[in-house]
Amino acid sequence: MTANNRGPNGQRLPEPNGESERRPSIADVASFARVSHQTVSRVLNDNPSVGDLTRARVLAAIDQLGYRPNIAARALASGRSKTLGVVAMDTTRYGPVSTLYGFQLAAQQHGYFVSVVAVHAIDRQSVREAVRWLTSQSVEGLAVIAPFTSAHDALSSLPTGTPVVAVEGDPEANMSVVTVDQVAGARLATEHLLGAGYGTVFHVAGPPEWLEARARSEGWRAALHSAGADVTPPLSGDWTARSGYQAGQVLAQVPDARAIFVANDQMAMGVLRALHERGRRVPEEVAVVGFDDTPESAYFIPPLTTIRQDFKRVGRAAVQLLVDQLTTGAKSQERVVINPELVCRESSVAVPSHD
Amino acid sequence: MTANNRGPNGQRLPEPNGESERRPSIADVASFARVSHQTVSRVLNDNPSVGDLTRARVLAAIDQLGYRPNIAARALASGRSKTLGVVAMDTTRYGPVSTLYGFQLAAQQHGYFVSVVAVHAIDRQSVREAVRWLTSQSVEGLAVIAPFTSAHDALSSLPTGTPVVAVEGDPEANMSVVTVDQVAGARLATEHLLGAGYGTVFHVAGPPEWLEARARSEGWRAALHSAGADVTPPLSGDWTARSGYQAGQVLAQVPDARAIFVANDQMAMGVLRALHERGRRVPEEVAVVGFDDTPESAYFIPPLTTIRQDFKRVGRAAVQLLVDQLTTGAKSQERVVINPELVCRESSVAVPSHD
DNA sequence: CAGCCGATTGGGAACGCTAACATTATCCCC
DNA sequence: GGGGATAATGTTAGCGTTCCCAATCGGCTG
Missing domain, CATH: 1.10.260.40 (lambda repressor-like DNA-binding domains)
Incomplete structure (x- = not known):
């Protein structure tokens, strides 16, 4: 009793x-x-x-x-769960993590809960499962931070009516997308190097399944073409410093490799390390430009010239897009494109050395 | 119709x-x-x-x-929401992020949803709010990854009955705790340097409000005491490479500073950079040891000797503790202590240099 | 003064599920 | 072949909200 x-x-x-x-x-x-x-x-x-x-x-x-x-009762009665779902891949790297963080903060501000599912495999199946899992929790909206092609196919298996936004997704996709203009960023990086007088720019790319990696390679290639410069086949890494190091070991032995555009800062760090190890001085002998601008990039040896992406803003924009769709009830295909910017540091510019 | x-x-x-x-x-x-x-x-x-x-x-x-x-209906009828809540601070740094990731994966494996609230301020109030927010969502269990003193007080405002686990929390607290033995780790680092022949070890600490920072300082101090070595007052940073860089600039001008134990790898990177800039060679002139072992640490210049923490395991253990309490119904005060290990790389060991 | 309107408030049903109990079939044993 | 266990299924009540509609109460209009 x-x-x-x-x-x-x-x-x-x-x-x-x-x-x-x-x-x-x-x-x-x-x-x-x-x-x-x-x-x-x-x-x-x-x-x-x-x-x-x-x-x-x-x-x-x-x-x-x-x-x-009682949220459960409210959700049952009203059909609204006040929860946004996130399918995230690789939630340990700086970019995705910062995006997720921005997303969480913005969602909280809008009064939404955030339920995150971490996907570890890159295949269609696991993305689909994650989406199922989240929709069974009746999330009102869904952000997918899993920027590879297979993820996009998986999104089609969604129940109609749930707003979805693909973060760093394919701008061609038929859904809402928030994305940083990777192509422009890569162009910026490449042109910066070309402008500094290098005849061509070598490239360490990300994994080809990743949309971002492809877009960056594309931007790099486009910039070289525009300038009429030679295009050397890019090396490819997996975003990690380790893979950057391996690529760097190769490039250190290529005398022509005087300017390198690396698809992210962590790989760039590995490249720097490899060059250092082989005694190739940066930037005097080799110029290096990265992508992302992690908080550490300014403290690399030497400080890394890179392309800054405003990840938190990406996260915020994703929430905004979802909330808009939720309140208007309209199913949008709006896309938000955020422009990256060049942050010029010593790794690409010969300066009087310290000793 | x-x-x-x-x-x-x-x-x-x-x-x-x-x-x-x-x-x-x-x-x-x-x-x-x-x-x-x-x-x-x-x-x-x-x-x-x-x-x-x-x-x-x-x-x-x-x-x-x-x-x-329909999860909401199920939650309402059964009183079980199949959701674990996480209150996380600083969800952008490697440590917390990896822990969170481990937590998410483990939770998924156990069939639980994860709802994350990011806390940005370090005060008691915001932690309390976050906890309220999550309990209103009727989470079944709660993990708090916010290892500073004020967070612990806030946890007392919890409704009785919800299992809580403090990650990296105060081992003295009256609740379940998963923690890496920071004191032991710091001892390991310090003793490693002492053992290499350095008379004493300087220290760049983390922010004093953080339990981890305190424990690491404590371990460092204890090791020095045991060895009868001098204890120089530690410098203090905020975990960022920037703050490490500032500390490094100071230490670079202290001729006695030949061995430095830095409370995390990001700050250690800043220290390395500052030393490099001032022309102090590592490890020949100054030895540096960090803490965390981020995936990049092996690619620092020089590769960083550091203390490895198994963050994912911490996250898994936290889930396990919650699930145990949930299934047995018993309110435990169990504590899981995970031992860190020394990873010895070049930053602390003089090796034949490459050029 | 009847009638109506806006501002408040209340009463039930519905949301989709699980829990507890009731019921029916099945089979075994003495 | 009756009695009682056991397995398989059905029935009825909630869980704590919100939603829809009805009811009450002033005050105002004509």
């Missing part, structure tokens, strides 16, 4: 012992405030048609009982 | 047009499979007392209709 202590007027009272039997429900609040459960609901949902006095009484009761609405 | 197309026996049929009016419910499945909704529920929950034939029929119906259970 549940303890049923009631006040002089029949209201329920808060449990005197700390170990309350269960969380107070809207009915408890109603009874305590001597109104109907519906009025309490109205107060909770900021419905204007509640008298000031009544509202005050209800709020007092809520406070007194320490009432918190 | 909802389309009400029924089969010859009165079962509901799946909508012929792709745009189905609403998601199928358990009742739809039941009617389609010609069993009671309860039987469907039993199938869904792997209840053994369902006949093989019936089960097959139900499964077929589920498949046919594309039925997915």
Whole structure:
């Protein structure tokens, strides 16, 4: 039998012992405030048609009982879960992580919960599973931070009606997309090097399944073409410093490799390390430009010239897109493109050396 | 009016047009499979007392209709939300991020959703808010990856009954804790340097509000004491490479600073950079040891000797602790302590240089 | 003064599921 | 062949909200 202590007027009272039997429900609040459960609901949902006095009484009761609405019940009754889902790949690298962080903050600000599913394999199947998993939780909107081709196919298996935004997705896809203009960024990097007088630019690319990697290679290639420069076949890494190091070991032995555009900063670090090891001085003998601008990039040896992406802004934009679709009810295919910028540091510019 | 197309026996049929009016419910499945909704529920929950034939029929119906259970309804009815909450601070640094990642993977494996709240301020208030936010979502368990003192106080405001695990929390706290033995790690680092013949070890510490920073300083101090070495007052950074760089600039001008233990790898990178800039060679003139072993640390110039923490394991352990408490129903104060290990690379060991 | 309107409030049903109990079939043993 | 276990299924109540519609109460209009 549940303890049923009631006040002089029949209201329920808060449990005197700390170990309350269960969380107070809207009915408890109603009874305590001597109104109907519906009025309490109205107060909770900021419905204007509640008298000031009544509202005050209800709020007092809520406070007194320490009432918190039950989200599951609300979700069931209203069909709205106030949750945004994120399918994220590689949630340990700087870019995705920062995007996710920006997403979380923005979602919180908009009053949404965030449920994250980490995908570890790059295949269509696991993305699909992740999406299923999230939709079964009735997320209202879905962001996919898994920028490889197979992910996009998987998204088609979505129940119609759930807004989706592909982060760093294919701009050609038929869904909302937030993306940094990778091609432009790569162009920026390449042209920077060409402009510094290098005849051509070598390239360490990311894994070809990644859209970002492809776009960066494409931008690099385009810039070389425009300038009429030679295009050496790019090396390819897996985003890690390790793979950058391996690529660097190869390039260190290529005398022509005087300017290198590396598809991200972590690989660039590996490249720097390999060049250093082989005694090739940066930037005097070899110029290096990265991509991402991690907080550490300014402290590489030498400080890395790179392309800055505003990841947090990407995350925020993704939330905004979802919220817009949710409030207007319209299914948009809007795309937000964010421009990257060149951050020029010593790795690409010969400066008077320190010793 | 909802389309009400029924089969010859009165079962509901799946909508012929792709745009189905609403998601199928358990009742739809039941009617389609010609069993009671309860039987469907039993199938869904792997209840053994369902006949093989019936089960097959139900499964077929589920498949046919594309039925997915409504989590909100399930949570409401059962009181279990299958969601674990995480309060995370600084979800952009390698350590917390990797822990979170490990947590997510483990949670998924155990069939739990993960809801993350990012806290940006270090005060008690925001942690408390985050916890409120998550409990209102009726998470079943809560992990707090916010290893500073103020967070711990905030945790007391929790409703009794929700299992909590503090990740990298105070081992003295009266709750479950998963932690890496930071003191031991710092000792390892310091003793490694002392053992290499350095008379004493300088220290660049983390922000003093962070428990990890304190523990590492403590371990460092203890090791020096045991060895009877001088203790120079530590410099203090904020975990960033930038702050490490600043500390490094100071230490580069201290001739006695021949061995430095830096409280994390990112700051160590800054230190390396500053030393390099001032022409102090590592490790020939100054030895440096970091803490964390990020994937990049092996590619620093020179490769960084550091203390490896198995972050993913920490995340897994946190999930395990929560799941245990959830299944046994017992409120534990178990603590899991994971031992860090020394990874010896060139930054602390004089080796024949390359040029 | 009847009638109506806007502002409040209340009463039930519905959301989709699980829990607890009731019911029916099945089979075995004495 | 009756009685009682056991397996398989069905029935009925909630879980805590929101939604829809009805009810009440002033005050104002004509």
